[in-house]
Amino acid sequence: MTKEKKKRNKSLIVSGQKFYTQLTPKFESRTAWEKANPKHLRAIIPGNIEDIVAVEKKRYKKGDVLLTFKAMKMLNTVLMPFSGVVKKIHVKKGDVLTKNQLMVEIE
Amino acid sequence: MALTRNILDLRKRKQTIEKGGGDKAIQKQVSMGKLTARERILAIVDEDSFNEYDMFVEHQARDFDMDKKVLHGDGVITGTGTIFGRPVCIYAQDFTVAGGSLGLMHARKITKMMDHALKLRVPLIGINDSGGARIQEGVNSLAGYGEIFFRNTLASGVIPQLSVILGPCAGGAVYSPALTDFVFVVENISKMFITGPEVIKTVLGEEISMEDLGGAKVHSEITGNAHFYALSEKECFKQIKELLSFIPWNNGEKARSYPAKKPKRGYKIQNIVPNDPSQPYDVRDVIKSLVDESYFFEVMEKFAPNIVIGFGRLEGDTIGFIANQPKYLAGVLDCDSSDKAARFIRYCDAFNIPIITLEDMPGYLPGVDQEHMGVIRHGAKILYSYSEATVPKITVVLRKAYGGGYIAMNSRHLRADFMFSWPNAEIAVMGPEGAANIIFRKEIMNAEDPDKMRKLKVKEYKEKFANPYVAAAKGYIDSVIEPEETRKTLIHAVNVSKNKHDGRPKKKHGLPPF
CATH class of the missing domain: 3.90.226.10 (2-enoyl-CoA Hydratase; Chain A, domain 1)
Structure with missing residues (x-):
């Protein structure tokens, strides 16, 4: 028989049945899903902040430019998705951002 | 006699070329725990079976003072040999020559072997150990990669293609292994990624080691890019031969038959x-x-x-x-x-x-x-x-x-x-519990003791359908x-x-x- 270090089995429910089995590291390190908040503007790809136009507590119309963000050698402008007040700007010029990093919060 | 002089000259030329990047570079290769390209080929094929071709190929780059540089074999050793007495085409990138970088002639040596392998209907074994594209050759090195990828695709499903990653294999270079049938990696030696740790650090500020980004373990456990993981090159070569013992030499043949044996008695x-x-x-x-x-x-x-x-x-x-x-x-x-x-x-x-x-x-x-x-x-x-x-x-x-x-x-x-x-x-x-819950929902809901009813119905379903x-x-x-x-x-x-x-x-x- 195949001999390996004994690992504790955990339970996993599939098709309404409970099974005892080992979980893989990839399965255990999966991230929980969260609903996207439209008031949070996040970096969709890694890149850095070239320029910030927006000011906190100020009202902007839909389509106004908030900041420019350089990613994959391209300059992207991040626009106000709907009219509202910018609550907080979480980044500053020159910041290097990872994917999904929060840039701007809208009230 | 003139012939003797010519023969001596040939031998001298071969000796120089066989030294690859020279003693110092070989020492460095060895100190990294790696075999040289030639040692690798000789360890895989049957004894005395390796025949090398295109030994005297020279690169044709002229820019950036490249015309003054001699790169033996242009950084890759190619040839044919046998494994179990049956022919194979094989190439090994030589890291001691300009970091095994891929220029046009380097690629042409490889594609010549690939064309042979496809025509001769024999397996192709590629040993990758290269810093990537030879930047000085510009778009020519890209052309080289493209010509390799195209042939990998042509040969796919016709002859077995094995990629052995015994060093870095970065950027575009990774796509040749990705297009082949089986990828072999070795702990601490193999490194595969599209963008390396340096780029990731400058662009993202994320620090990660080469091993954690694209080491042998990562590709065997997380990405699924590698099929065989070994702790040493020796073990890796053993795996290559074992695999070849199980598969046919091309899509028109069947795998070799071995004498029939019974399973071991320990497995009941x-x-x-x-x-x-x-x-x-x-x-x-x-x-x-x-x-x-x-x-x-x-x-x-x-x-x-x-x-x-x-x-x-x-x-x-x-x-x-x-x-x-x-x-x-x-x-x-x-x-x-x-x-x-x-x-x-x-x-x-x-x-x-x-x-x-x-x-x-x-x-x-x-x-x-x-x-x-x-x-x-x-x-x-x-x-x-x-x-x-x-x-x-x-x-x-x-x-x-x-x-x-x-x-x-x-x-x-x-x-x-x-x-x-x-x-x-x-x-x-579906499983008896799930099925019983759906089919007998009303009976279970309306029962005086729903739990008891559920158990009863699960049992009933199990007996009848499971x-x-x-x-x-x-x-x-x-x-x-x-x-x-x-x-x-x-x-x-x-x-x-x-x-x-x-x-x-x-x-x-x-x-x-x-």
């Missing part, structure tokens, strides 16, 4: 699978109890371990095994395991290797991450591959076959040739067999399928859900 097939469908076991023990000498050569052991794939022999002939592994994640199908099995099924089909499927699976893995990763299209790959395959296809249901999983795991409906089941198997649209005889009554299962009869039954099934002839509608190519 009737004692491996627990009756309780919720209890795990190691399905590899079932495979080992079936195959000759109990020898199972597993492929992609650490990636998606919830499905097991690999080669074994039945009475000396190679069989491709695919088995759900209840030991991990209850043996479910998910994105990774579907992908892993689907590619292996297509490999077996392309190279005339019969497929035996051992089924014990509860269904697809539930979860938002799975759905969002596209378990629908990944899961579809396994259906596609089984349906498309025309080699002998045999299934044994060991314990449970529920729902979509029952259909996917080489069911009769995907044109399996033979379907067998053990008597304890549960073949049903067995192989419902499917056998419809002819979906050909035969219900005792575990101890399995090897005998499988050998018979494979033997009667030897001249199987089955076709699919003529088309340019299908559209598998990549």
Whole structure:
């Protein structure tokens, strides 16, 4: 028989049945899903902040430019998705951002 | 005599070229725990069988003072040799010469070997150890890569293509291994990535070591890019030869037959699978109890371990095994395991290797991450591959076959040739508990003691439907067999399928859900 270090089995429910089995590291390190908040503007790809136009507590119309963000050698402008007040700007010029990093919060 | 002088001159030239990048560079290679390119080739092919070509090829780069540089063999050794006395084409990038960087002539040496391998219908073994494109050669080095990738694709499914990663393999270079059939990696030596740690640090500020980003372990366990993981180059070469012992030399042949041997006595097939469908076991023990000498050569052991794939022999002939592994994640199908099995099924089909499927699976893995990763299209790959395959296809249901999983795991409906089941198997649209909850919802809800009623109804369902005889009554299962009869039954099934002839509608190519 195949001999390996004994690992504790955990339970996993599939098709309404409970099974005892080992979980893989990839399965255990999966991230929980969260609903996207439209008031949070996040970096969709890694890149850095070239320029910030927006000011906190100020009202902007839909389509106004908030900041420019350089990613994959391209300059992207991040626009106000709907009219509202910018609550907080979480980044500053020159910041290097990872994917999904929060840039701007809208009230 | 002039001839003697010429011969001496030739020998001297060869000696110089065989030194590659020179003693200092070789020392550095050795200090990294690596063999030289030539040592690697000689360790893989049969003794005295290696014949080198294009030794005197020189690069043609003129810019950036490159015209003053001599790069022996242009950083790659190419040739033919034999393994088990049968011909192979082989190349090894030489890191001691300009970091094994790929220029146009380097690539042309490789593509010449690839063209030979395809014409001669022999396996191609590529040993990668290269810093990447030779920047000084500009777009010419890109051309070189492109010409290699194109040939990898042409040869795919015609001759076996093996990629051995024994050093860095970065940027565009990774796509040649990715296009080949099997990728071998070695701990601490292999490094594969599209963008290296340096770029990631400058662009993202994320610090990661080469090993953590694209080392041998990462590709064997997380990405699924590598098929075989070894602790040393020596072990890796052994794996290459073992693999070659199981597969045919091209798609027009069958794998070599070996003398028939019995499984080892230690594996008692009737004692491996627990009756309780919720209890795990190691399905590899079932495979080992079936195959000759109990020898199972597993492929992609650490990636998606919830499905097991690999080669074994039945009475000396190679069989491709695919088995759900209840030991991990209850043996479910998910994105990774579907992908892993689907590619292996297509490999077996392309190279005339019969497929035996051992089924014990509860269904697809539930979860938002799975759905969002596209378990629908990944899961579809396994259906596609089984349906498309025309080699002998045999299934044994060991314990449970529920729902979509029952259909996917080489069911009769995907044109399996033979379907067998053990008597304890549960073949049903879903697990008894789930099914009873739906079918008898009203009775359970309206009962005085719903829990008691649920248990009663689950029991009732189990007795009536959770067995192989419902499917056998419809002819979906050909035969219900005792575990101890399995090897005998499988050998018979494979033997009667030897001249199987089955076709699919003529088309340019299908559209598998990549």
